Amino acid sequence: MASGDKLFLKGNEAIARGALAAGCQCFFGYPITPQNDIPEYLSKALPDRGGAFVQAESEVAAANMLLGATACGVRAMTSSSSPGISLKQEAISYMAGSELPAIIVNMNRGGPGLGDIGPSQGDYFQSTRGGGHGDYRLLVLAPATCQEAYDLTRESFDLAFQYRNPVMILGDAILGQMKEPVLTAPDRPADPAEARDWSLDGAVGRGPRLLKSLFLQDGALADQNRMLQAKYEAMRAEVRWECFETEDAELVVCAYGTIARIAKSAIRKLRKKGLKVGLFRPITLYPFPSEALAKLVKPGRKFLTVEQNLGQMVEDVRLSLCGLATSEFFSIYPGNLPVPDDFDEPIARALGL
């Protein structure tokens, strides 16, 4: 794919193409709506480029194949949607414990249980608090547009290898299914040396290498956890966010992903009516842009968190505000398709109108 082409792409396809542009060589998946465009696209594109595509027998197996491929220092990815991501958590925990640079895409759908195939942000906690057993963090990127889905996926591989840590791309059913123009960027194949110091490629001229998460000797697991904690702290350097019309805002709406862009429509409309409303949009959900949000605290300024779940990111928002301010919360229940009109009333209420 020539760079600089303006293509009209579904969010799912933007993610697939972003992965290819980053030099992704292996994909392991299992069908689930609403992310099927990703494996469908890569099932042709990867073999065409000499890479590997495997439709696994289950999400459990797909995530463990990802574990195997990334242990070899190869750029590899899986994608799924909420119920499938639950099944992948076993391997995600092992990959975090074994420090493997895997990319996991979650096109969040409604839950709990089988839920529906519509958009949802119900997996915020699962994504930002680890998701599986044990203490660990994923670097979580939350695109709001197809362009961002492409760009962040393309970058996610660099981040994963830089930190030797799994990275999650957290989208939703709307982002996956909608189409937007996407400006493609140059392919940037993996640095062949990026995993030279730790990956498995046969013990030639060196001692054997071992990638594992089992530490039974006295103190060994504590040392491992101390090291992981330091890494998660270092990942704070990657914090990203967007401020929109916050300068003079009396009310700052906090939202991420698709909900944030829908909020933007509502905010534009309300601005035209003279209401001073702005938007704070975290792009990294872990690390959460706490300091940037805290800096927005001003006497009299109010905050309103809107999410398509029962209230998850609002906990991070309130922690970030450090008690200097608080945030109201408005829930768009998973199962409802969110539209800009949904924001009018909660925004008016939060402004005290």
Next chain:
Amino acid sequence: MYQDEELVFSCPQVVADRPTHYCPGCHHGVAHRLVGELLEEMGLVEKTIMVTAIGCSVFLYNYLLVDAVEAPHGRAPAVATGVKRAKPDKFVFTYQGDGDLASIGMAEIMHCANRGERVSVVFVNNTVYGMTGGQMAPTTLIGQKTTTCPGGRCAEREGMPIKMAEIIASLGGSAYVARTALNNVKNINKTKKCLRKAFEVQTSGLGFGFVEVLSACPTNWKMSAIKANERIANEMIPYFPLGVFKDATADVTGEAAGKGEEGK
């Protein structure tokens, strides 16, 4: 060494020179040794990426000095698939027990074999969960007492013991499938021959190789090492017949090969 002495036998370098954590009479050490000998004899040591499983053999990486990745319980065939697809020129094998492979990892082993992944599987069947303390396994024999079937396994309640070699042989992607035992020297030698074939079908690109190795667990069987070897011959082999169930290199059918009485 004296000048006039000739070294006729030595331990493979790839097998670590350290005591294992295995119980007396356990066959894991023998199986490790056979794998190590073959990796050296076949020139595979520097090409190998080993996938270890959960169970007593979780520490295999302490004894075989090759690149290794640890898989979650039962997932070794999926992890091996990922490794092999990422690095098709490497030699990839898993080493799994019966709880790992035939219970929690049943889906992974079946589909890995069915896809014909170019990997090799060493399946150590000792009819019991060893590391967790002797619970019932999918291969536990009818009447065999374990900590979770204290009255003995009962077909009506727990089903029949699963015959993995026969199942794997029935799948399209398997190229070599055998069942052997480690209860005497003859069977140990035979096991090595079969493992070699299972490795060769990978290196020659023919397909998936699988050897089920009947092994002793004297501790959880609550018997001496000698009695444990006798149990393999008298109880296990009659239910789990030894033989080659599939050999794409020789076109041996399961019918002809599967009913061997040898090795008792």
Next chain:
Amino acid sequence: MSLYQDVIIAGFGGQGVLLIGNLLAYAGMNQGLNVTYIPVYGAEMRGGTANCTVVLSEEEIGSPVIHRPLSTIIMNRPSLDKFQSRLVDGGVQIVNTSLVDMDLAEQGRIRSVPVAAGEISDKLGDTRMANMVALGAYIQATGVLPLQAVIDSLVNVISASYKHMIPKNAAAIEAGAKAAQ
């Protein structure tokens, strides 16, 4: 005020509503506008109604999902029942009178533009091009994009193996526009 238009295009599965949604979005993109397109997908795709939403804007687009659209293209009766009441006051509704009784279409609060998309495409020799006729009428009635920009974008949505169909589809778009004059 800068250009902004949104439209819900709705009909039976098989009427090609997603195709003309894509075509409109491509034409907008080729004209340098920001565009979004989102289909209703999943269970509803099978046999029932199909619809998609297209937003065209000079500004960055927030929501790709619109509850109260500025305009609609109504290809069948169930779509009229579902979307007519949601159309904003002063909105434009293209009604395929080949399948929808024009008496059911509101006039006054909104502007309903009739187009006999089925009959017109029949006369052009291919009844499957009713969608293109309706889109032509829509472009004429709203003036959101130059008609030629839409015709020029056919190449983006018609696969290479059906390239020979482009002139026929262009004629259908033009015929629709003429009918809505």
